[in-house]
Amino acid sequence: xxxxxxxxxxxxxxxxxxxxxxxxxxxxxxxxxxxxxxxxxxxxxxxxxxxxxxxxxxxxxxxxxxxxxxxxxxxxxxxxxxxxxxxxxxxxxxxxxxxxxxxxxxxx
Amino acid sequence: xxxxxxxxxxxxxxxxxxxxxxxxxxxxxxxxxxxxxxxxxxxxxxxxxxxxxxxxxxxxxxxxxxxxxxxxxxxxxxxxxxxxxxxxxxxxxxxxxxxxxxxxxxxxxxxxx
Numbered sequence: 084x085x086x087x088x089x090x091x092x093x094x095x096x097x098x099x100x101x102x103x104x105x106x107x108x109x110x111x112x113x114x115x116x117x118x119x120x121x122x123x124x125x126x127x128x129x130x131x132x133x134x135x136x137x138x139x140x141x142x143x144x145x146x147x148x149x150x151x152x153x154x155x156x157x158x159x160x161x162x163x164x165x166x167x168x169x170x171x172x173x174x175x176x177x178x179x180x181x182x183x184x185x186x187x188x189x190x191x
Numbered sequence: 192x193x194x195x196x197x198x199x200x201x202x203x204x205x206x207x208x209x210x211x212x213x214x215x216x217x218x219x220x221x222x223x224x225x226x227x228x229x230x231x232x233x234x235x236x237x238x239x240x241x242x243x244x245x246x247x248x249x250x251x252x253x254x255x256x257x258x259x260x261x262x263x264x265x266x267x268x269x270x271x272x273x274x275x276x277x278x279x280x281x282x283x284x285x286x287x288x289x290x291x292x293x294x295x296x297x298x299x300x301x302x303x304x
């Protein structure tokens with residue numbers, strides 16, 4: 084089993100809809116969690132960190148479920164500009180592990 | 192410069208040739224990383240450096256070498272390129288190894304023929 088797994092998608096979602104996707108991790112010793120965004124042919128950029136209590140940044144909400152070992156990203160009122168690949172990142176013992184990403188297409 | 196830069200932006204290389212990909216950051220970050228990104232395989236760590244003067248092997252180090260003579264520069268060398276090294280290469284840095292945000296360079300698209 085891979086240490087970090089994501090549904091590759093693509094998720095095709097109409098503009099204005101709410102979309103959510105998860106990322107599972109296999110090692111319970113994982114310590115910190117992040118979501119990165121990568122636009123086509125560009126470098127990954129940090130979207131948000133994921134805190135144990137959950138956190139929100141505008142239309143984006145990230146949550147951590149340690150018991151079930153997954154993190155989630157919810158995007159409300161999706162915009163065309165949200166189209167990208169979303170990478171789940173897990174840190175364990177100073178080792179950074181990237182998921183392969185979930186592709187999101189927002190449809191006009 | 193601000194942030195992290197890579198050169199060249201893209202390169203086509205004949206198999207067997209030696210190639211060095213350059214990476215420079217001006218954020219005084221201690222940790223630096225080299226990744227390759229291939230369709231369906233995601234980002235894979237090639238080599239990393241926790242601080243100037245030290246380097247370590249990542250997930251896919253074979254065929255690559257790195258050096259970290261100073262804080263700012265972290266070049267990646269392909270001693271004898273092979274077609275399987277065709278990929279997009281990203282350099283990244285962070286304040287220190289571990290929990291903090293990694294900043295990525297714009298990438299180098301390398302094609303080995």
